[in-house]
Amino acid sequence: MAITIKDVAKLAGTSTATVSKVMNGSYSISEATANKVKQAMEELDYHPNAVARMFAKQSTKTVIFLATIEKNSGYSNPQLFEMICGLEQALSNKKYALLIKNISPDETPDYVENAMQCRICDGFVIHASVISKRLDSLFFEHEIPHIVIGTPNFKSHFCWIDIDNRLAGEMAITHLFRKGYQRPAYIGGKEDDNISNHRLEGIISVFEKHSVNFDERLIKRGESEPDNGYNSTLEILGKYNCVDSIICANNYITYGCVQALIERKVNIPGDIGVITFDDYPFSKVLRPQISVVDIDVFDVGVQAGKYILHKIKKPNTYVQSYITVPVLIERESTNKRETRLRKI
Amino acid sequence: MAITIKDVAKLAGTSTATVSKVMNGSYSISEATANKVKQAMEELDYHPNAVARMFAKQSTKTVIFLATIEKNSGYSNPQLFEMICGLEQALSNKKYALLIKNISPDETPDYVENAMQCRICDGFVIHASVISKRLDSLFFEHEIPHIVIGTPNFKSHFCWIDIDNRLAGEMAITHLFRKGYQRPAYIGGKEDDNISNHRLEGIISVFEKHSVNFDERLIKRGESEPDNGYNSTLEILGKYNCVDSIICANNYITYGCVQALIERKVNIPGDIGVITFDDYPFSKVLRPQISVVDIDVFDVGVQAGKYILHKIKKPNTYVQSYITVPVLIERESTNKRETRLRKI
DNA sequence: TTGAAAGCGCTAACAT
DNA sequence: ATGTTAGCGCTTTCAA
Numbered sequence: 211m212a213i214t215i216k217d218v219a220k221l222a223g224t225s226t227a228t229v230s231k232v233m234n235g236s237y238s239i240s241e242a243t244a245n246k247v248k249q250a251m252e253e254l255d256y257h258p259n260a261v262a263r264m265f266a267k268q269s270t271k272t273v274i275f276l277a278t279i280e281k282n283s284g285y286s287n288p289q290l291f292e293m294i295c296g297l298e299q300a301l302s303n304k305k306y307a308l309l310i311k312n313i314s315p316d317e318t319p320d321y322v323e324n325a326m327q328c329r330i331c332d333g334f335v336i337h338a339s340v341i342s343k344r345l346d347s348l349f350f351e352h353e354i355p356h357i358v359i360g361t362p363n364f365k366s367h368f369c370w371i372d373i374d375n376r377l378a379g380e381m382a383i384t385h386l387f388r389k390g391y392q393r394p395a396y397i398g399g400k401e402d403d404n405i406s407n408h409r410l411e412g413i414i415s416v417f418e419k420h421s422v423n424f425d426e427r428l429i430k431r432g433e434s435e436p437d438n439g440y441n442s443t444l445e446i447l448g449k450y451n452c453v454d455s456i457i458c459a460n461n462y463i464t465y466g467c468v469q470a471l472i473e474r475k476v477n478i479p480g481d482i483g484v485i486t487f488d489d490y491p492f493s494k495v496l497r498p499q500i501s502v503v504d505i506d507v508f509d510v511g512v513q514a515g516k517y518i519l520h521k522i523k524k525p526n527t528y529v530q531s532y533i534t535v536p537v538l539i540e541r542e543s544t545n546k547r548e549t550r551l552r553k554i
Numbered sequence: 555m556a557i558t559i560k561d562v563a564k565l566a567g568t569s570t571a572t573v574s575k576v577m578n579g580s581y582s583i584s585e586a587t588a589n590k591v592k593q594a595m596e597e598l599d600y601h602p603n604a605v606a607r608m609f610a611k612q613s614t615k616t617v618i619f620l621a622t623i624e625k626n627s628g629y630s631n632p633q634l635f636e637m638i639c640g641l642e643q644a645l646s647n648k649k650y651a652l653l654i655k656n657i658s659p660d661e662t663p664d665y666v667e668n669a670m671q672c673r674i675c676d677g678f679v680i681h682a683s684v685i686s687k688r689l690d691s692l693f694f695e696h697e698i699p700h701i702v703i704g705t706p707n708f709k710s711h712f713c714w715i716d717i718d719n720r721l722a723g724e725m726a727i728t729h730l731f732r733k734g735y736q737r738p739a740y741i742g743g744k745e746d747d748n749i750s751n752h753r754l755e756g757i758i759s760v761f762e763k764h765s766v767n768f769d770e771r772l773i774k775r776g777e778s779e780p781d782n783g784y785n786s787t788l789e790i791l792g793k794y795n796c797v798d799s800i801i802c803a804n805n806y807i808t809y810g811c812v813q814a815l816i817e818r819k820v821n822i823p824g825d826i827g828v829i830t831f832d833d834y835p836f837s838k839v840l841r842p843q844i845s846v847v848d849i850d851v852f853d854v855g856v857q858a859g860k861y862i863l864h865k866i867k868k869p870n871t872y873v874q875s876y877i878t879v880p881v882l883i884e885r886e887s888t889n890k891r892e893t894r895l896r897k898i
Numbered sequence: 899t900t901g902a903a904a905g906c907g908c909t910a911a912c913a914t
Numbered sequence: 915a916t917g918t919t920a921g922c923g924c925t926t927t928c929a930a
Binding site for chain 2: 257261262270280290307308309310311324327436465469507508
């Protein structure tokens with residue numbers, strides 16, 4: 211059997227309560243006894259039993275992260291893991307443990323309810339892809355410390371944190387204008403792709419601010435695949451030779467777009483500027499390198515971690531949303547060398 | 555306060571011991587009392603306190619995964635997360651929890667020692683990037699259940715599991731030969747890149763089996779970046795027009811290689827066949843699509859999970875290595891339409 | 899088949 | 915400032 215608090219107490223000639231107080235840094239202990247105890251711990255190479263501690267304190271110092279993570283998630287959703295990295299950092303800093311659990315949306319409420327009743331963790335960080343109305347009611351009734359990463363697409367009481375894709379769209383178009391481009395086109399994912407939608411909304415809002423309409427014919431939608439980028443670009447080149455820049459909703463579309471431009475010997479950034487979102491995986495590798503509005507997904511994880519810890523400490527605070535800001539990474543693909551004097 | 559075992563016992567008119575036995579499926583309980591107890595649990599909506607259970611049983615049902623995971627790991631090392639996905643699945647299946655902890659190689663031994671002494675987990679899965687000789691001694695002395703993912707590059711007592719990159723190399727070259735290619739070149743990462751080295755070893759071994767030498771001039775090494783692939787390919791095209799195929803050590807090199815071939819209007823797969831390793835991230839997207847020898851990294855995680863659980867149950871079993879097998883994914887880039895009758 | 903009771907190792911309220 | 919002691923909720927041995 212391992213060394214316990216009793217052994218330490220015996221060797222130090224004190225009670226176990228005193229040892230406990232020394233471990234937990236109570237001020238009501240004289241330096242002399244504290245030293246005796248510390249020495250005894252040292253001598254015996256004592257390590258307090260973590261589970262016994264959790265048990266006595268009724269707290270686990272553990273946060274569970276819930277999302278659907280299955281075969282291929284590592285490849286198909288690196289951002290999820292980038293968030294996890296940030297989350298781990300924030301929790302680890304405060305001596306909290308991070309437990310990862312794969313789950314489907316319908317299992318989540320039962321799992322959460324059970325986990326709370328079994329007191330398996332102190333709180334939850336939940337990816338928006340596994341939330342549901344049932345989960346919302348559960349949280350609302352039981353006041354379970356949680357934070358959702360991603361925006362719920364229904365009315366709810368969740369605390370959530372997300373990326374501001376509208377703002378990212380605004381930043382992309384603003385950058386193009388600043389660089390002297392005047393007639394951008396947009397190639398997005400399918401109509402039901404919310405990320406593409408929000409980015410587009412941001413773009414349109416900037417046009418509106420200047421009281422200009424974004425010509426709808428210059429908005430293309432399709433699969434988030436290189437083929438869509440390729441075909442849409444050819445279409446744009448064929449029909450609208452006024453276009454001087456293309457905003458691609460994501461890296462996959464960008465890849466096809468750039469292929470098409472190179473094939474048609476269209477100069478980037480001279481003839482057409484290209485900008486996209488998220489610095490992954492093609493934007494760095496393509497030639498020319500592509501300017502992007504990037505989002506610090508790691509930081510989203512960090513913020514989620516900080517928030518859940520805060521919530522665990524002070525369950526009565528309530529923030530519904532909390533947002534991280536995109537960053538522009540300027541590269542060759544938008545480096546138009548023309549005069550910037552014209553106004554749109 | 556939540557419902558406890560006492561409440562259940564009282565309602566069922568039994569002792570807490572009986573309730574415990576019912577929960578744990580002891581056969582020495584009559585069906586009648588078992589039913590009474592189950593009904594009482596139902597009625598009270600009883601959920602046993604997980605921490606109390608761990609405490610009484612002196613087991614945590616938790617495995618800790620240790621690796622260096624920091625900002626950008628999600629992007630730069632998706633395979634790591636793919637493994638984690640597999641690991642989670644294997645553990646979850648057996649009701650074990652997976653705890654993720656970021657750590658550096660020098661912190662690992664202290665962390666592990668402390669975690670074991672505090673009985674924070676039942677075992678460890680450790681990425682080879684954070685192992686050390688000190689850790690090896692620690693494990694050897696204390697017999698801590700563990701498994702390392704990746705091959706230790708020093709003599710050790712670790713249990714480890716890895717991918718067989720030599721075999722992957724053999725499979726790549728064998729595929730080329732089978733398709734009728736006769737003069738392959740190899741573009742690898744830098745000399746100290748073990749993955750590239752092992753893949754090359756496998757290739758060479760197949761040549762040796764046929765008592766043929768692999769012409770050293772056709773082996774290029776450099777950064778694992780598109781630029782290296784591009785430049786090496788141009789060099790090969792310029793100097794050695796006998797070459798009819800290229801084996802790229804990874805996707806980044808492949809990307810540059812294919813760019814160069816397309817630029818020089820070399821037909822893939824007609825003039826030159828291309829094959830690489832790991833189906834990520836470019837092999838699927840490039841045109842033509844690239845044949846790869848892929849490795850099921852998810853499965854590596856699953857195997858690691860199964861192994862660590864086994865080890866926790868039966869600590870005296872010992873397996874030093876345990877390997878998952880690569881899979882050939884045949885695509886356009888090696889589809890030479892020539893006769894296959896010639897021999898090398 | 900069931901129950902009494904002694905842990906599991908630590909914390910915290912209360913007493914001194 | 916320190917010690918006593920009663921938990922925390924469940925498991926398990928041993929006796930009935």
